[in-house]
Amino acid sequence: MKGIIEITNLSFFYPNRKKALDSINLSIHEGEFVLIMGPSPSGKSTLIYCISGLIPNCIEGEMLGKVVVDGLDTKEHTIAELSRHVGVVLQDPEAQLLELRVADEVALPLENLGVPSEEIRRRVDEALEIVGLKGYEEKSPMELSGGEKQKLAIASVLALKPKIITLDEPTANIDLAGTTQVYETLRELNEEHGLTVIVVENKIDIALKYANRVILMKNGRVVSDGDPSEALNSKILVDLELDVRPVEPYSLASRTHNNCNGRELIRFENVSYMYLDGTLALKNINLAIREGERVFLMGENGSGKSTLVKHMNGLLKPTSGRVLVDGHDTRKWPTYKLSRIVGLVFQNPAHQIVGDSVYDEIALGLRSRGLEENEVRKEVTKVARAFGLENKLDMIPEELSVGELKRLMVASVVAMKPKVIVLDEPMTGMTRAHSRRVLESILKILGEGTTIVAITHDPQLAIEYATRVVVMSRGEIVLEGAPEVLREYPLFSGYLMGVMQSV
Amino acid sequence: MFRHRGTTLVHRLDPRAKILWLTSLMIIALLVIDPVYLLPPLAFVAILLVISKVYALKEFHSTWIMSVLIGSTILLILFNGLFAAIEVKGGTVLFYINILGLKYPITIEGFYLGIGAALRLLVIMLSFLVVAFTTYPRDLANSLERIGMPYKLSFIIALTFRFIPFLEEEARRVVDALKSRGYKGFEEGNFIERLRAYSTLFTVLIVNSLSLVKRVGIVLEAKCFGASPKRSSLREYKLKFEDYIIIISSLMFLAIYLVLRYYLGLGWLEYAHGYV
Numbered sequence: 001m002k003g004i005i006e007i008t009n010l011s012f013f014y015p016n017r018k019k020a021l022d023s024i025n026l027s028i029h030e031g032e033f034v035l036i037m038g039p040s041p042s043g044k045s046t047l048i049y050c051i052s053g054l055i056p057n058c059i060e061g062e063m064l065g066k067v068v069v070d071g072l073d074t075k076e077h078t079i080a081e082l083s084r085h086v087g088v089v090l091q092d093p094e095a096q097l098l099e100l101r102v103a104d105e106v107a108l109p110l111e112n113l114g115v116p117s118e119e120i121r122r123r124v125d126e127a128l129e130i131v132g133l134k135g136y137e138e139k140s141p142m143e144l145s146g147g148e149k150q151k152l153a154i155a156s157v158l159a160l161k162p163k164i165i166t167l168d169e170p171t172a173n174i175d176l177a178g179t180t181q182v183y184e185t186l187r188e189l190n191e192e193h194g195l196t197v198i199v200v201e202n203k204i205d206i207a208l209k210y211a212n213r214v215i216l217m218k219n220g221r222v223v224s225d226g227d228p229s230e231a232l233n234s235k236i237l238v239d240l241e242l243d244v245r246p247v248e249p250y251s252l253a254s255r256t257h258n259n260c261n262g263r264e265l266i267r268f269e270n271v272s273y274m275y276l277d278g279t280l281a282l283k284n285i286n287l288a289i290r291e292g293e294r295v296f297l298m299g300e301n302g303s304g305k306s307t308l309v310k311h312m313n314g315l316l317k318p319t320s321g322r323v324l325v326d327g328h329d330t331r332k333w334p335t336y337k338l339s340r341i342v343g344l345v346f347q348n349p350a351h352q353i354v355g356d357s358v359y360d361e362i363a364l365g366l367r368s369r370g371l372e373e374n375e376v377r378k379e380v381t382k383v384a385r386a387f388g389l390e391n392k393l394d395m396i397p398e399e400l401s402v403g404e405l406k407r408l409m410v411a412s413v414v415a416m417k418p419k420v421i422v423l424d425e426p427m428t429g430m431t432r433a434h435s436r437r438v439l440e441s442i443l444k445i446l447g448e449g450t451t452i453v454a455i456t457h458d459p460q461l462a463i464e465y466a467t468r469v470v471v472m473s474r475g476e477i478v479l480e481g482a483p484e485v486l487r488e489y490p491l492f493s494g495y496l497m498g499v500m501q502s503v
Numbered sequence: 504m505f506r507h508r509g510t511t512l513v514h515r516l517d518p519r520a521k522i523l524w525l526t527s528l529m530i531i532a533l534l535v536i537d538p539v540y541l542l543p544p545l546a547f548v549a550i551l552l553v554i555s556k557v558y559a560l561k562e563f564h565s566t567w568i569m570s571v572l573i574g575s576t577i578l579l580i581l582f583n584g585l586f587a588a589i590e591v592k593g594g595t596v597l598f599y600i601n602i603l604g605l606k607y608p609i610t611i612e613g614f615y616l617g618i619g620a621a622l623r624l625l626v627i628m629l630s631f632l633v634v635a636f637t638t639y640p641r642d643l644a645n646s647l648e649r650i651g652m653p654y655k656l657s658f659i660i661a662l663t664f665r666f667i668p669f670l671e672e673e674a675r676r677v678v679d680a681l682k683s684r685g686y687k688g689f690e691e692g693n694f695i696e697r698l699r700a701y702s703t704l705f706t707v708l709i710v711n712s713l714s715l716v717k718r719v720g721i722v723l724e725a726k727c728f729g730a731s732p733k734r735s736s737l738r739e740y741k742l743k744f745e746d747y748i749i750i751i752s753s754l755m756f757l758a759i760y761l762v763l764r765y766y767l768g769l770g771w772l773e774y775a776h777g778y779v
Contacts, residue, residue, distance in 0.1 A: 080727040083727055095715060098719070098726070100640065107737035109725075112728050112730050113730050114732075115735055117735055120735065336682060336685045343683075352681075354703050
């Protein structure tokens with residue numbers, strides 16, 4: 001049987017001659033729900049661009065081979081023609097939502113195609129109905145939650161009535177609840193509306209729950225393809241570094257002799273914080289973080305986790321109450337001084353990486369501490385090795401892959417040897433194995449007794465590494481204790497049960 | 504930055520009527536400089552400001568809008584009051600100030616001119632704000648297109664409004680990240696340290712904006728931008744009774760001021776040199 005998508009001998013080179021795809025042959029049939037997985041850079045996003053026609057129509061590079069989508073050769077048809085057959089939802093909602101009203105967003109491509117107003121109104125209605133955003137027409141996309149934003153992006157694709165919808169890591173920055181929302185919508189599209197769904201995704205539990213076919217990629221090649229439960233056997237997962245389980249879970253061993261009676265490093269006393277627009281983001285928080293603890297902060301988007309960690313190095317000062325960092329009141333100490341005690345790593349490397357080379361980036365903080373250049377060199381080499389960057393020291397940051405950039409970002413903060421490392425979701429979008437490696441590298445460089453505060457949406461990671469978890473909701477701490485308490489919290493328990501069963 | 508949503512009469516006005524209203528008020532403000540003659544157009548703006556309830560929005564009372572409005576008013580009155588004296592010649596002297604041994608006169612007429620200049624700018628800025636706070640950039644772009652502006656241009660205007668708040672947010676994130684990495688210049692330090700911090704900030708921002716532009720370019724392509732020579736639109740724009748009221752009253756107002764200024768020679772101050 002001929003598939004709705006036929007890919008023959010597809011190879012792709014980016015303008016810097018990097019080979020992203022290597023002789024791919026693939027046939028995808030109508031009505032399939034396909035997940036494309038693999039450690040980045042594996043070429044999975046590039047494959048999505050090829051299927052949706054963005055390659056060769058608007059992304060530069062050299063494409064060899066042939067992609068036929070719903071009978072149309074992507075080399076011979078424009079995006080506008082292809083968009084009625086195959087739609088694409090990209091990773092970051094910031095760049096892909098261009099309008100200030102939900103209805104306008106969905107209507108935009110139809111308007112550009114010159115579809116009559118009557119027809120546009122009907123299709124916008126339909127599309128919003130399907131994704132469950134009816135009644136949101138006049139809202140601003142910026143007021144929507146992460147999950148809703150992606151559902152809106154899906155609706156704007158649906159309005160064109162394609163037979164195939166492709167998505168590039170649509171839930172990379174979204175909490176568990178939002179992720180479920182997005183995938184339930186996709187399941188409905190697939191089962192009730194007969195759409196072929198193709199998603200780039202690295203979450204294994206999603207694959208097992210929703211997909212009926214999994215394609216695993218590595219270095220631009222397809223390495224495994226088939227039914228999720230077969231394709232995702234443990235050998236392949238280890239091979240692809242998607243979910244390498246440490247033979248002896250590092251954390252369990254070290255956790256036991258962490259008695260957590262260390263010195264108090266960070267202390268929140270009745271801290272409330274109100275943003276300028278009047279949102280009360282933190283309500284009367286009391287929390288102490290002791291030396292040697294590994295505290296994982298969890299909770300849905302907008303629950304106040306990021307606001308909380310920004311108080312730990314004085315980026316935000318409490319509206320009422322106080323925060324003490326190693327005994328210093330953050331209202332009296334500037335952030336640049338506190339940064340020597342608390343190293344905060346953010347989510348997006350683009351905001352944080354400023355050096356001209358990987359070496360400079362790691363050396364930056366060391367130099368500002370006044371170290372001799374040969375000492376700096378020694379330290380940089382040591383840190384780079386721990387984070388797997390030792391062969392990249394001379395490269396400019398732009399040449400690194402996203403995963404390497406994130407490791408560099410963590411490495412350059414770790415090099416400063418702060419007493420506390422605070423991770424504000426730098427692991428988002430990494431495979432679980434890579435997240436583990438980042439945590440292991442931190443522990444290796446700074447020692448097992450390092451104090452870590454981490455924000456994550458992955459309860460599994462928390463169970464493995466945390467000595468304590470703190471769950472937040474609407475600006476308050478709602479649950480606190482040993483990682484095992486997560487099993488009692490409704491947001492995570494269902495998820496954790498699922499993971500336990502699938503293992 | 505701006506908040507466009509609302510249900511008042513001004514919000515419901517057709518964007519074309521609002522553009523015409525704004526343009527005629529701007530022309531009127533530039534036709535006259537005598538403060539007395541600037542009061543009627545100011546009243547016209549004030550009426551719409553009140554009806555639209557824009558004055559009550561907290562976004563309207565944001566630091567940047569208030570500092571521009573109040574700052575420019577004070578500066579214009581002060582500067583004209585102090586420096587227009589050379590032009591005034593023979594006005595009523597309030598007092599003299601000593602500059603390098605020269606007695607320099609400060610006149611009532613100078614301040615009068617200053618008030619006129621400030622009112623002019625207030626009329627222009629406030630009418631702009633009324634339109635900006637009650638009209639979605641998308642509606643503005645669609646109607647500008649209808650009165651002949653190329654769509655690409657009007658779309659760029661709409662898109663700019665969409666990304667200004669995003670860039671603001673982006674700048675804040677970069678500053679947070681740099682502070683956390685021990686950059687001193689954002690909080691304290693000498694000139695060199697501040698210069699270093701801000702030049703890093705701008706480099707990062709420019710690099711990030713370029714990458715944003717690239718991503719938006721791909722998104723536009725995926726959204727079939729420019730695919731059809733004839734665009735259609737979700738929303739219909741039809742002139743209603745109240746639109747005609749605004750259009751006719753704006754045009755009449757403009758006509759009256761043209762007559763006042765060019766046939767009757769009123770509304771100008773003979774010592775207002777350097778003003779058009």
